[in-house]
Amino acid sequence: MAADGARTHDLVLYGATGFVGRLLARYLAGSAPAGLRIALAGRSRDRLEAVRAELPPAGRDWALVEADSGDAASLRALAESTRVLVTTVGPYARYGLPVVEACARAGTHYADLTGEVLFVRDAIDRCDAVAAGTGARIVHACGYDSIPSDLSTFLLAGRAAADGAGGLRDVRLVATARGGFSGGTIDSMRAQVEALQADPALRRVVGDPFALSPDRAAEPGTPQPRDAGLPARTPDGRWTAPFVMAPFNSRIVRRSNALQGWAYGRGLAYGEVMGAGRGPLGAVTAGAITAGLVATVSAMSLAPTRALLDRVLPAPGTGPGEAAREKGWFRMVVDATAEDGRRYRATAAGPGDPGYAATAVMLGETALALAVDGDRLPDRAGSLTPATALGEVLVERLRAAGHTYEVSAV
Structure with a gap:
């Protein structure tokens, strides 16, 4: 050293x-x-x-x-x-x-x-x-990936603890954003698909909601992940769809919890979705997002269709121009229920294309x-x-x- x-x-x-x-x-x-x-x-x-x-x-x-x-x-x-x-x-x-x-x-x-x-x-x-x-x-x-998720949950847990409300029981992040899809993110998805094809045993790691825990055996025996796989509607009428970053972000949040002695709560149920809007248009948007995500992942799993995707998706090392980056933004609203039933909300937001x-x-x-x-x-x-x-x-x-x-x- x-x-x-x-x-x-x-x-x-x-x-x-x-x-x-x-x-x-x-x-x-x-x-x-x-x-x-x-x-x-x-x-x-x-x-x-x-x-x-x-x-x-x-x-x-x-x-x-x-x-x-x-x-x-x-x-x-x-x-x-x-x-x-x-x-x-x-x-x-x-x-x-x-x-x-x-x-x-x-x-x-x-x-x-x-x-x-x-x-x-x-x-x-x-x-x-x-x-x-x-x-x-x-x-x-x-x-x-994954600062807004990680810091929002950190702040929510701190606020609940300061109020004497106990740990967090249920946390749901709804993400909305305007921005381009990163060529680097696509290349990372491609690399993970290739790794899973080379070693199918790795699917157990990718599918484990506590895959990044420092002590997997100490995690809850019955995990309660909150990542949605289908379009859904929130109690206040908002339509949501699966969030492509949720599988990774949620594991980072759970690692943060475990590294701090499960300070966020032993029974933390954490998940993320993408906001799609309200009414009929929101329902259609949620369905389109879900179908597009499923189609992209499926296409990446097969060599011929992966080659076709490579022609239309952003290449690694490329990205939108300055004007497009400046028009972008992100907003994440995170609702949490503490162990004593009190409810809290965190907002993480900022200007600029989120991926760039x-x-x-x-x-x-x-x-x-x-x-x-x-x-x-x-x-x-x-x-x-x-x-x-x-x-x-x-x-x-x-x-x-x-x-x-x-x-x-x-």
């Missing part, structure tokens, strides 16, 4: 030449405090120089580091050179484990954007104990919190979640960056 005094950087962005990497570099150039030693890392120095040249003035003197996920020596040197490494290089199951391992061994704090259950499970099994020993905070899921512009803010503030706010963060190390690694500090940072995180009794 490298001593902090031997590290030449405070924060390294690995994958800076990718689409989200470039957005993150631009965000950091406008938001990082003066004097923070930031570097851009990737496989090609020429491409890194091109990215750096397009940054605001604060980023044009940043160091450049060549590193490749297939070169263990370069990753070790990269991890040992910095206090914090943030990576946008995915699919993480394909490229991410060597990066996590290098950071865990070096005692380097790490953050990523993964939405891949199998990758996070592997990273936990391989790196949790090592990182706990070196003091590294390994923080997965630091974008739209808003995600750059979330990952950027995560990286800055790890680099700048160490003495204010929870005293934890190992394989963590946004809520358990950063908690209130990240909530404060995101509010200051223009995102909404509110909790009220209802």
Whole structure:
């Protein structure tokens, strides 16, 4: 493990030449405090120089580091050179484990954007104990997957506990958003489908609602997941549909609960759906969303139809233009019932395309919190979640960056 005094950087962005990497570099150039030693890392120095040249003035003197996920020596040197490494290089199951391992061994704090259950499970099994020993905070899921879900539940549980209402019994998130579908997300879905086809036994992991628990045997014997598989109608008349991110987000929330000694409640039933509107149009929209999701997953499961999808879906490393990103937004309304019957509502919202512009803010503030706010963060190390690694500090940072995180009794 490298001593902090031997590290030449405070924060390294690995994958800076990718689409989200470039957005993150631009965000950091406008938001990082003066004097923070930031570097851009990737496989090609020429491409890194091109990215750096397009940054605001604060980023044009940043160091450049060549590193490749297939070169263990370069990753070790990269991890040992910095206090914090943030990576946008995915699919993480394909490229991410060597990066996590290098950071865990070096005692380097790490953050990523993964939405891949199998990758996070592997990273936990391989790196949790090592990182706990070196003091590294390994923080997965630091974008739209899964910060709004994780922090909203964290805030709801804190409010219920402060009111003496006990733990949370039933929590349901309804997501609405405007934005494009990420090529990186699609590539991650494709990689997971391919992994399941190569090893069908992994279906048990993907299908387990407590797949990311630090102690699976200690979880409730009869899980009560709340992820919906069909269109449904809420008591107040809103139509909902399955939410593509729910299977991953819900497992991150359950891991946060378990890592904190089930502080949210031993009987927590948590789930997420997508809001589709009201009335006949809402019903039609919910049905269309459900059918589209089923069709996409089914098509990805077969090589011929997967090849056809590759021609029409966004490619990895691509994304919408600036005008489209600025028109986007996200809003998540999370209703919770506490153990004593009191009800609470959290709202997480923000401007910008959720998978790109808003995600750059979330990952950027995560990286800055790890680099700048160490003495204010929870005293934890190992394989963590946004809520358990950063908690209130990240909530404060995101509010200051223009995102909404509110909790009220209802």
